[in-house]
Amino acid sequence: MAASGTKIAIPKITWEQVSPAPVVLVFGKESFLADRALQRLKSLLLLEDPELEVSDVDAGAYTDGALEMIASPSLFDEPRLVRVENGVKATDAFIADALRYLQQPVDGTTLVIRHDGSTVRGKKLLDAIRATPGAIEVLCQPLGRGDLVPFARNELRLLEREATPGAIAALVDAFHSDIAELANAIRQVALDTDGPVTEQVVRTYYSGRVETTAFAVVDEVIARDTAKALVTLRHAIATGADPVPIVAAFAMRFRQLAKVSGAGGGDGQAARQLGMQDWQVRNARKDLRSFTDATLCDAIEAIAHADHAVKGAERDPQHAVERLVRQLADRSVA
Template sequence: MAAAPRSSARGGAAKASKIPQVSWREPRPAPIVLVSGPEEICAERAIAGVRDYLRAEDPALEVSDVRADDYAPGTLLSLTSPSLFGEPRMVRVAGVEKASDAFIQEAVSYLENPQEGATVLLRHTGATVRGKKLLDAVRAGTGEGIEIACPAVKRDSDRVDFAAGEFRAARKRIAPTALRALVSAFADDLTELAAACQQLIGDVEGDVTDEVVTRYYGGRVEVSAFVVADTAIAGRYGEALIALRHALASGADPVPMVAAFAMKLRTMAKVAGLRGSGRELASQLGMKDWQIDRARRDLSGWNERSLGLAIQATARADAEVKGASRDPVFALERMVAVVATRDPFGG
């Protein structure tokens, strides 16, 4: 299983962390579980996953909740101590980024002697450096801990990765353009995006296509520059032109529209002709595995000549939308035509 990014008190990379880093998509229990980072939807999934894992092992699991910022001394030891019948215990501690001195002191002491059969889950959002002493102790390996990092999902590529992961985890296929459209529809709310993914996974039989996303969320979908670029690169000229006009009618700016084409074509040019696994090339080119795989799919039907023509057309459009032409819309349409038809005159 691939290790998740190591997180610090602020959700970034932790230096010299000695404990296992576990993906929030594949959580597991340990005597001490640190769920760190600001992305709440990922943290909720991780915490629920740990609970479900323990409950599947023993339905008699006792679950208790504690606030680290409103802590009564002695609570942690009381809740983790073995009961009369020895049921497993899980103590979920929220608000560690605002923890009281009393909680920090008792938690650090608890790490030195965790109770058998107990799982203590510490939730730290990274909003403050409060509790750093406790986090450092957990990450130093005291108490047989693991860390589940939940870093912020802010960039468009991160949201695409998140949504793709939802479908991959469910073994459900979604068309790349449909994925882009779905992410565009819920660009401002990761929780809503997650809910939309789960709805499509649960409701739709077979693959999720552009038509399915439009049927479910057509009122929210705003055509993004990448949807236009994906459609044109796939050779669907009519659809690409419609998508372009829809995007422009929705207020899309011509400059980032060209930038999206340029970015995808540059990636295709870097990958073209290279051999090796996606992971090897990703490391070599400073990219992600999925970008390599996507570029290879995009290259289907392309050759050196047509790729060169597309790059030239994009460079020309870039200059024109930045002031070299009085009609940026025409410049965009001509670029789309050349890319989609792979013809210097746009078919």
């Protein structure tokens, strides 16, 4: 560890940047990204030495002395990977042993500690890892909606597949609620189709899922097709969609329209100013042609009322979201 009074800033990296290190902290609530980090680390260590010994430890059920025994070199000096799960529930015994271990990590051993950050349990240990020279921290926090397009693009890049912005948007719209599902969907469509992945390819491959998402409902509302919007909405709800995220999808899209409505310059310039993609600005400007400033403001106010309604202010959330669809599609907002 660092000398007293000396602060060490260990690297904070993403899962795809993981490389072997004496001590690795995998921190954050997104278990899918944490699993990715652990898989990548193990693969890299196996490439270095196929004789790698892997041990798993549950920090929440730990007893005295086990860490030193597991991490110590074997008779034949094979490299070791020690994966510690459940750091958020670490026993006092594990914290004490790990703190001792950090004073002098074992050569040839990679110690990985997983902590989801949901409680401050083990804070002293976390601080110690973050002050250990040579350690790294892998950040595995849940991705926000704005992070999913870059994530999907990177997944396709790793699979060496070309995809259009519309295809990426369709995949994110359909599988935004679960990053593992999104990654699996991308992998499936990439492996099972040939040529560039286009929006039409995605919509054909995942027709049932894509066409009944909240964003498909929003698309029909913006197109002012009330009947199709209601059919799509009812299909979505019948197949398990919840009114709350449906209204959230309306809120996100219309906030985007409001941002773009006040932006000047070309699509690229506006995109840079707003932190958006060029195609998002271009599509928003096309959608704005069917709104006036007044109807856009009214729509945003109606969405706010609907959000309140589906979160408990009214007894029938489905009725509230249907009313919103009718109001916005007819532009009959008050």
